[in-house]
Amino acid sequence: MNICLIVAVSNPGCTDRIREAFLEQAHSLIPGAQINQFILPKDGPSYCLGCKACFFKDMSACPHLKATLPIWQAMEDADLLVFITPTYVFSIPGQLKALLDHFGSRWIVHKPSPRMIGKQALVINQSVGAGFKSTLLPLKHSLRFWGVRCVYSVKARLGMTDYDLVEQKVKTKLNRQIGETLRKMIGRQHDASPGLMTKLLYRGMAFGHQGIHKMLQKKGQPVTSDYLFWQKEGWLDGHFPWKSKD
Ligand SMILES: Cc1cc2nc3c(=O)[nH]c(=O)nc-3n(C[C@H](O)[C@H](O)[C@H](O)COP(=O)(O)O)c2cc1C
Numbered sequence: 001m002n003i004c005l006i007v008a009v010s011n012p013g014c015t016d017r018i019r020e021a022f023l024e025q026a027h028s029l030i031p032g033a034q035i036n037q038f039i040l041p042k043d044g045p046s047y048c049l050g051c052k053a054c055f056f057k058d059m060s061a062c063p064h065l066k067a068t069l070p071i072w073q074a075m076e077d078a079d080l081l082v083f084i085t086p087t088y089v090f091s092i093p094g095q096l097k098a099l100l101d102h103f104g105s106r107w108i109v110h111k112p113s114p115r116m117i118g119k120q121a122l123v124i125n126q127s128v129g130a131g132f133k134s135t136l137l138p139l140k141h142s143l144r145f146w147g148v149r150c151v152y153s154v155k156a157r158l159g160m161t162d163y164d165l166v167e168q169k170v171k172t173k174l175n176r177q178i179g180e181t182l183r184k185m186i187g188r189q190h191d192a193s194p195g196l197m198t199k200l201l202y203r204g205m206a207f208g209h210q211g212i213h214k215m216l217q218k219k220g221q222p223v224t225s226d227y228l229f230w231q232k233e234g235w236l237d238g239h240f241p242w243k244s245k246d
Pocket residue numbers: 009011012013014015016086087088089090091126127128129130131158160161162
């Protein structure tokens with residue numbers, strides 16, 4: 001099994017210790033697992049410049065492609081996507097947000113990758129005490145809008161910023177939850193069907209792109225690259241990617 005692991009921070013603290021705990025469990029539960037790790041900010045892109053080249057053309061036109069492409073390809077190749085992140089001011093750290101911004105053009109509404117359909121993802125979020133809901137939200141948004149079917153989360157309220165001082169019962173609970181969630185994900189791995197939200201978004205956008213295209217034509221505007229992409233894939237005619245998988 002192939003896992004793409006993205007860790008939001010690189011300092012040797014709690015997040016890194018949780019990364020080690022995750023790796024230990026993943027290797028013991030999934031013998032022979034291939035784990036492709038990316039540790040931010042080192043392995044990630046700089047901030048999105050807002051040039052919109054990815055929206056107007058495609059992802060290959062991004063000035064930060066050297067950093068973004070290996071991560072996107074690793075996610076496409078992976079059976080499971082795993083994010084490990086602390087909470088920073090009730091949200092994800094900026095470097096993780098910068099990474100997600102670069103994949104906005106791969107949301108279902110623009111130029112989605114059919115390879116994301118049916119995938120499962122796990123987000124492990126630790127904080128001293130508060131902010132889980134708002135931290136998980138931006139990650140869940142991106143994952144669901146890329147077409148990921150199931151997003152699991154494990155939340156750890158550490159109560160301390162030094163992992164050696166975190167109570168043993170908190171660490172035991174975290175490890176147990178990681179193990180249980182991984183087992184659940186392994187058990188559901190055979191099902192690569194798209195989720196309801198994915199199907200609805202693809203179907204809705206097939207209409208949406210046709211409507212936008214007609215409106216732009218009336219105004220004498222050029223055809224959008226999103227429309228051409230959907231046309232080339234056959235999705236405007238209802239030949240959705242999961243149909244070839246059925
Ligand atoms: C800039 C910054 C902002 C943080 N914001 C929060 C927060 O909003 N809520 C919280 O419970 N912990 C917060 N923390 C604590 C972290 O979530 C984390 O528990 C702590 O940094 C220990 O993890 P680490 O050793 O991997 O850095 C913050 C830490 C930093 C550095």
